[in-house]
Every structure is written in structure tokens, then in C-alpha cells.
Amino acid sequence: MTKKTYERVSSIQRITNETQINVRVNLDGSGKNSTNTGVPFFDHMIQQLSKHSLIDIDIRCKGDLEIDSHHTIEDVGWALGKAINVALGKKQGIKRYSFTYLPMDECLTRCCIDISGRPWLVWNVFLPNVTIKDIQTEIFREFFQSFSQSAKITLHIENIYGQNTHHIIESCFKSMAISLRNAINLDFRNLDSVPSTKGTLTGNK
Ligand SMILES: [Mn+2]
Incomplete structure (x- = not known):
């Protein structure tokens, strides 16, 4: 095979008593984003992720925002990670x-x-402000934790320096976006094989 002949897309639904989420992704997109979680700052972060990864991301979430944004942000992380994992398939190439x-x-x-x-998540990030608007900023660790778990990726994020909490959080999303873009990119010298001497990257073996 010298050309990719398959689509890297998926559609995930996750429904619990706390959140109802629908996610669609296209890994080979152009960074088109449509996200509505009811938490504008978080939508802004997902928009950054989509824009800089070039993954088309469509997210609809109805969460228990009357409690707080914790379940919404954590569960969207899980559903988005799962959608990316499914779209990656066998991770060939x-x-x-x-x-x-x-x-x-x-x-x-x-x-x-x-x-x-x-x-796996390594999170060396200190967020100086406890809240942004009415979001508890500690939830962003949980976003990256649930994302890394369901996407089945090893993810190390470190803020080396910085003072502004909005900048620090946004730089975490953007740096992950660009790393994702490069890591899911196809290697045209290696399209036929899974890049592992073990022969599989599904995490099932
Ligand atoms: Mn911003």
C-alpha cells in the first residue's frame, strides 16, 4: 500500500446520570470545530485543540452544570480521548x-x-489561580487524565515557567494539539506497518 485508503473518523456517545455527550472526530480534518459544553472557557480550549491538531471535533454535551463544571470537563475528556482512540484503529502507519x-x-x-x-499521565503543572470564572482550575488535570486514559496514550505535560493561569492552561491544550497532530500523522515511508517491534499498539496485548 502506498496510499491511505481508509478514513480515520469516529463517533462516540457516552451517557451517564451526570453527563450526556456526543463526540465526532476526523483525524484527517482541517481543524473545524463545533463544541458546546455550556462552559465557554472550556469550549475555547477545545477549539484550540482542534485548530492546532487539525482534528475536526464536534462535541455536544449536556452536563450537570447546576452542581459545577467538574463532571462535564472530565467526561468530555474521556469521550474525546475514546473517539480519537477508535478513529486511530490499529495505528498503522x-x-x-x-x-x-x-x-x-x-x-x-x-x-x-x-x-x-x-x-499514562505525567502532569507537572502548577496553576496559580484556583478559579477561572466559576471553573475550579484543578479540573484541568482531570481532563488530561481522563483523556490520556481513554485515548490510551502516554502523555507528559510540564509547564516550565509561567504566571498567568489562562496562558498556562491554554499552552497545555495547544502543546498537546501540536504533539497530537505530529504523532497521528502518517509516515509515508511506513504506511504498511504499526510502529512497534511488538507489532501492536492497541493496548489489548
Ligand atoms: Mn485564550
Whole structure:
């Protein structure tokens, strides 16, 4: 095979008593985004993720925002990670590894990714402000945690320096976006094989 002949798309639904979520992704998109979670700052972050990863992302979420935004943000992380995992299929031909240093004004964040099939998050990020609007900023660790678990990726995010909490959070999303873009990109020298000496990256073996 010298050309990709399959689509990398998926559609996921996740319904619990806390959240009802529908996610559609196209890994080979152009960064088109339509996200409505009822949490504008979080929608802004997903928009950044889509724009810079070039993954088309469509998210509809009805969450229990009358409690707070915790379940909504955590569960969208899970559903989006799952959608990406499904769309990646057997991970044939992907580049697999990537890293990005992402500056944003005064702050610098590094994200390293291995699309390994083994879920893991390292989160070395301190967020100086406890809240942004009415969002507890500690929830963003939970977003990346649930995303890494359901996407089955090894994800290391470190804020090297920075002061502004909005910048720090946004740099985490953008650095992951660019790392994802590169890691899910197809390696045209290696389209026929899964980039693992083990022969599988599904995480099932
Ligand atoms: Mn912003």
C-alpha cells in the first residue's frame, strides 16, 4: 500500500446520570470545530485543540452544570480521548511519538506524547489561580487524565515557567494539539506497518 485508503473518523456517545455527550472526530480534518459544553472557557480550549491538531471535533454535551463544571470537563475528556482512540484503529502507519515546546507570552509548556496503547499521565503543572470564572482550575488535570486514559496514550505535560493561569492552561491544550497532530500523522515511508517491534499498539496485548 502506498496510499491511505481508509478514513480515520469516529463517533462516540457516552451517557451517564451526570453527563450526556456526543463526540465526532476526523483525524484527517482541517481543524473545524463545533463544541458546546455550556462552559465557554472550556469550549475555547477545545477549539484550540482542534485548530492546532487539525482534528475536526464536534462535541455536544449536556452536563450537570447546576452542581459545577467538574463532571462535564472530565467526561468530555474521556469521550474525546475514546473517539480519537477508535478513529486511530490499529495505528498503522502513524508516527507515534512527538513533543512540542509551546510558548505563550510569559509562559512555556512542553508536551510529549507516545501513542502507545498504554494510558499514562505525567502532569507537572502548577496553576496559580484556583478559579477561572466559576471553573475550579484543578479540573484541568482531570481532563488530561481522563483523556490520556481513554485515548490510551502516554502523555507528559510540564509547564516550565509561567504566571498567568489562562496562558498556562491554554499552552497545555495547544502543546498537546501540536504533539497530537505530529504523532497521528502518517509516515509515508511506513504506511504498511504499526510502529512497534511488538507489532501492536492497541493496548489489548
Ligand atoms: Mn485564550
